[in-house]
Amino acid sequence: MFRKLLILALCTPVALAAQASGSSGAPEPSAPTTPFEHIVDKLGLDVKTQVPEAEKLFNAQARLGASIGVEMVNLRKKMLDLEFAEKTADVAPVLESYTAAAAKMTGLEADTFVKLMAILKPNQQGKVAKAFPYMAGFFKPQPPRGRGPRRGGVE
Amino acid sequence: MNRFIGVGLALCLSIGVVSAQRGGGGGRAPSGVSAPIPNRLEILTMTFTLDKNQNNQIKAIMDTAQKGADPIRQQLTATYAALAAAIQASKPAADIEAAVKAYAVQATAMVNAETKALAQVAKTLTPTQRENIAGMDTAFYMFHGIFLNGKWNIIPDGKTY
Numbered sequence: 485m486f487r488k489l490l491i492l493a494l495c496t497p498v499a500l501a502a503q504a505s506g507s508s509g510a511p512e513p514s515a516p517t518t519p520f521e522h523i524v525d526k527l528g529l530d531v532k533t534q535v536p537e538a539e540k541l542f543n544a545q546a547r548l549g550a551s552i553g554v555e556m557v558n559l560r561k562k563m564l565d566l567e568f569a570e571k572t573a574d575v576a577p578v579l580e581s582y583t584a585a586a587a588k589m590t591g592l593e594a595d596t597f598v599k600l601m602a603i604l605k606p607n608q609q610g611k612v613a614k615a616f617p618y619m620a621g622f623f624k625p626q627p628p629r630g631r632g633p634r635r636g637g638v639e
Numbered sequence: 640m641n642r643f644i645g646v647g648l649a650l651c652l653s654i655g656v657v658s659a660q661r662g663g664g665g666g667r668a669p670s671g672v673s674a675p676i677p678n679r680l681e682i683l684t685m686t687f688t689l690d691k692n693q694n695n696q697i698k699a700i701m702d703t704a705q706k707g708a709d710p711i712r713q714q715l716t717a718t719y720a721a722l723a724a725a726i727q728a729s730k731p732a733a734d735i736e737a738a739v740k741a742y743a744v745q746a747t748a749m750v751n752a753e754t755k756a757l758a759q760v761a762k763t764l765t766p767t768q769r770e771n772i773a774g775m776d777t778a779f780y781m782f783h784g785i786f787l788n789g790k791w792n793i794i795p796d797g798k799t800y
Binding site: 560567579583584601609613617628 | 720722723724726727729735738742744746747750751755757758761762776779780783784798799800
């Protein structure tokens, strides 16, 4: 009897501590931080079956987006040079090129979700509009370390 | 203006701070208390060692530019939401393409607003300050998405478009 009480006494603080911290002892899922994690979270993708498929899709699409992203950065630099030099008449064609590049990039973001729809369950498909904002700028190249916003998300 | 397009090697203090904020690791004092995060104007001030007059000029430029960019910001959000709705409703490809183009037009308008503002800001700098290639590079990347949250001076939590 004494042994049982001793075990109970020793275990109780552990159980209470776990409750106080909101933990059952099992690792808790962390809050989404990256745009991809937000998309997974918003859609409620199954970690074992759907996330690997989604990762594969996003990686393939990212390869297509890399060159478009570089083109967009270069066009912004060109715009800046022209603006600084006050050659405003020359900016219009650059803006036109930028619109074309932005359409390619946005088209890729849309295409990614159109393809993603195929692996979603009907109830997940109804959540697409809430997840899609995290795609904005998803495939743009990351700025050099610390020089701009992290990609993903126009809400 | 080639200095705009050069990729700087040195990382200045401001970059480290912005990086810490982005990554969520660092940016904290050893005691665990969050270090104050500089706003964008403070970053520019530190990066280029701006004097008070330049500081005021830049603030005025950016406040005006923010007002001009606000309607674009709203359109940017609205057109992306329309695209999301089209995808969710499995609309025909032509409809999705039209929504993509509508968004691209707004994205271009926003980039144009950012670029004009940055060019104006650059003009307030002295030639010596503009020779700070790493600083100019920092400003170039910092200005992308600068008007997205409606408050240009506050660093948002990683939104872009």
